[in-house]
Amino acid sequence: VALVSQKAANGSAVHMQKMPRCETEKAIAAYERAKAMDPENAELAVRIGRALVSTHDYQRAVRYYRDAVASDGVNFTVLADLATLYWRLGAPDHAISLLTEAPAHQSEPDVGETVERAIERVNCTLLMCKIYRDSQKPDAATEALLRARGFQEHVLHHMMRSETQETIYQQKIVAATIALELGGYYASIGDAQRAKEFYQEARMYDESNEEVLLAIARLLLDGGDATACEEQCNAVLRISPKSEEAVVILADVMIRQHRFDDAAQHFSQILDETPDNYKALVQYVRLLRHAGRLGDAEKVLERAEELLPLGQRHPSGLSFARGLYHRYCYENLEALRAFNAARLPVDDSPWSIPALTNMIEMYLxxxxxxxxxxxxxxxxxxxxxxxxxxxxxxxxxxxxxxxxxxxxxxxxxxxxxxxxxxxxxxxxxxxxxxxxxxxxxxxxxxxxxxxxxxxxxxxxxxxxxxxxxxxxxxxxxxxxxxxxxxxxxxxxxxxxxxxxxxxxxxxxxxxxxxxxxxxxxxxxxxxxxxxxxxxxxxxxxxxxxxxxxxxxxxxxxxxxxxxMSHDEAAECYENAWKLTKERDPSVGYKLAFHRMKSGKIVSAIDVCRKVLEVHPSYPKIHEVMDACCSLLRP
Known part of the structure; x- marks a missing residue:
């Protein structure tokens, strides 16, 4: 949930966090002297409070904010800062109680009120929503978000008559953000109709918002409307040709339609631009598996590896993609090595658990x-x-x-x-x-x-x-x-x-x-x-x-x-033989046997020789070899 806030105060707080503690204390002292000379300056009060928070002197910050609220309880920014501090310190109930006492919250929307008061009411409700959500109270969070939507409609419909186009645009963005949040909530609980209504509302306020368009595309995909979803993704790509999320959703549509080659082509384009995009690389390897084109993965993996400085350890994402490739090719030793590299360090890699899962499955x-x-x-x-x-x-x-x-x-x-x-x-x-x-x-x-x-x-x-x-x-x-x-x-x-x-x-x-x-x-x-x-x-x-x-x-x-369909059996065994990279003697034996049975004697002998090169003591293959040789004798 986006909160409209004072950029100057926020920038000051970030700057404070980067300063040494002694410099921060000097700045606080300077702010306090300035505040003494200008007691009504609310921005200085905000800067002092945020500076205290940046030094992690929370008790002093709480005392300061309390005094500031007591002396000037109508300043919403100071009150919101104190509520946020309570929340961050693990006291969400205190934060909510404080926000309910805010003048903006206690007053009802009125066309005669100031624009500032109307916007404060929206921001107060949005902050309450955020606290409720973090406190695992989804019903209360949703109720607050719905109230914020109503308050923001009041701002747009009744409070913007004398405002600039820039201000109106900013408030429409806030309305779009609220509607997008509500759409996401209803989509998450399976209420597709209400989700659709709120996404359309968000789009009405901000037609070119890529996030809204993508949310609609995801909703269409989940609803099974692949054609509309594809059209939506293409619309996003016309606005933002490099939208990776749109490409991912579009590829998902194609996957569900079994158009694996088309989906792989989209990920190939992403990897042409950014070969070290490991999420796309992993998905590309998976798609090539579906399409029966695993041989194409090696070149892309090598291109990603070439970007690394000589001697640098492979990133976990690259190791995971390499592990998947080897696993799909039934190269178990290489796969286990790659997955083991991908899962380290254990606590610092999003690939750790997936790699560990693959290793366990491979041993089983x-x-x-x-x-x-x-x-x-x-x-x-x-x-x-x-x-x-x-x-x-x-x-x-x-x-x-x-x-x-x-x-x-x-x-x-x-x-x-x-x-x-x-x-x-x-x-x-x-x-x-x-x-x-x-x-x-x-x-x-x-x-x-x-x-x-x-x-x-x-x-x-x-x-x-x-x-x-x-x-x-x-x-x-x-x-x-x-x-x-x-x-x-x-x-x-x-x-x-x-x-x-x-x-x-x-x-x-x-x-x-x-x-x-x-x-x-x-x-x-x-x-x-x-x-x-x-x-x-x-x-x-x-x-x-x-x-x-x-x-x-x-x-x-x-x-x-x-x-007893030897030709068809041989064709199937040949596919299995190629997929195991002509290394599994049992598969080679079956292929050679059925080629022999279907009259392809020379081809059967070629397979026998390949098996014997790798597994010279494999017993059954000698029988097929001898039978084929006897059939060739005049």
Missing amino acids: FSSNEELWVDTVLRDEDKNENVRIAERLLLQMPDGESRDILQGYCWMASKKRSLVERAIKEFKQICATSETMQQHQGSFNDEKDAKEEEKDEDERLLSDANRPPQASGRLNVPVRVGLAIAYFIAGLEKKAAAELKRIVYMPFDPITIDAVHRARLLAAHMSILREDLKMAQGILQKNIEVNKSCPQTWLMMGSVHEIG
């Missing part, structure tokens, strides 16, 4: 195989990777993300007691985090599950185009974890019930990774049931939004392999 999913591939529950201790993940987890702050990762650690242990504990934890998180009514079928007990028909899995994973409608927002990452835990525990029908609610959800950049994993599990379950059509449809949805996942291509290859 260290290969192309997901947690559900091995469902044999054990009683022995956890493996070393799980131990490392749990040690890293200790460095995560408390919260839902940490709880979810803890659940994954328990699942990865494959110990029955810990898998059951993960189920309990995920259900508890769902109960506390979701506002929707729980679907009763998600939590049926084991007795009910046994009484279900044998084809229940097929029914639960069918109706692809008619996903269930919920009255609230699902906690997708937790629901996916719960589905995996159910499957590992042998509760396939409960897993299917959870997956049905997720696998056909529309694209959302926030939940796409969790939905991607849910689709892999759903496809795995369909393959086990030999429902190849269902599996193929689910996997195709993954490919539409992420063309860089080897596991998806491997599973699609398995579908074609079961169906």
